[in-house]
Amino acid sequence: MWKWIQRQASPKVFYQTCNRLVPWFFWPFITLLIVGLYWSLVISPADYQQGDGYRIIFIHVPSAILSMMVYAVMAIAGSIGLIWQIKMAEVVAKVSAPIGAGFTVIALATGAIWGKPMWGAWWVWDARLTSELVLLFLYLAYMSLNSAFDNPRTAAKSSSILAIVGLINLPIIHYSVKWWNTLHQGYSVGTGGIKDPNMQIALALMFVASILLYALLVSIKARTEVLIREQNSRWVEEEVRSLMS
């Protein structure tokens, strides 16, 4: 088992795995995205209070969940890199950061666009919105710390520690609507808040599509990152030459 993991975590095998996985993530993602958008925008009925305006949740909710999931993956991969010194875990953590930051920006932006007509304000400083903004700052801090070192190993070490410290923010974001009075509503998912089966299916499709998008972007970006890190090795030279020709 341990031998197998070590083999998978060697840069060359990892690169080839990413290469092979890309189409397996790409096509299901495109299919689910099209079906999911159709289900969200056409099949799902309008809401009894918000009319069609509620449909932004089909983007907002998956992005918000992904913004937290990607952070968890980043911190866990960072810890694996710290403890077992697996370089490919460092690669996964590093390339996850900008993707997670992207999901966070989408969640914040769609929330603001929805908040203006529904609440009456683009932004309020309640616990949910503030902690999600802190998450964005954590991603940005991780990215700048990671790029502040010339040596990728040192960079991975220090930024992984930052990622682990920032983990505390995840339960705060999740429970903020329960622990404190917030303007942001409570849980809709998993509490029967979404009453229409078509709305539930649309949300589930968009959620799985978002996970596939994350997996796809990680494998594409990890490929490039491995080539950069291993640029002095023979197999990279051969690979690049075959890509160029």
Next chain:
Amino acid sequence: MTKRHNRMMLVGLLVSGVFLAGYLGIKAFSENLLYFYTPSDIMTGKAPKDKSFRVGGLVEDGSVERDGMLVKFSVTDNLETIEVSYEGILPDLFREGQGVVASGSLINKCVRWTCINTFNATQVLAKHDENYMPPEVAAALESLEAKE
């Protein structure tokens, strides 16, 4: 092996330390993280007296009075009720029975010998609940409630 165990211990210590610090911090600052006070908080004196703050609750059924841009309504948490007056544009979701959060300050209005606290709002935001459903389901739920 020992080196790896050492690193594992360090990461474990880091995680537990951070979560302990987070727990203590949240316990200490809990009060400041409340976005709004409930009408009950105002009645029991928990809300600030001479500072502006926010009050949240449901708009009481049948309490909305409009006079041009001036709106008066009562906000309730089903235990206590506070009268709110506001001048300005209300958000789309504002209606009776809907959750709202109003920011402003308390003023003591006295008519003859009886004084009541009213809340002078400078901003009213609608608070959406966690329910999403088509109009038919909402109507069905309502008639079900009416039967009970």
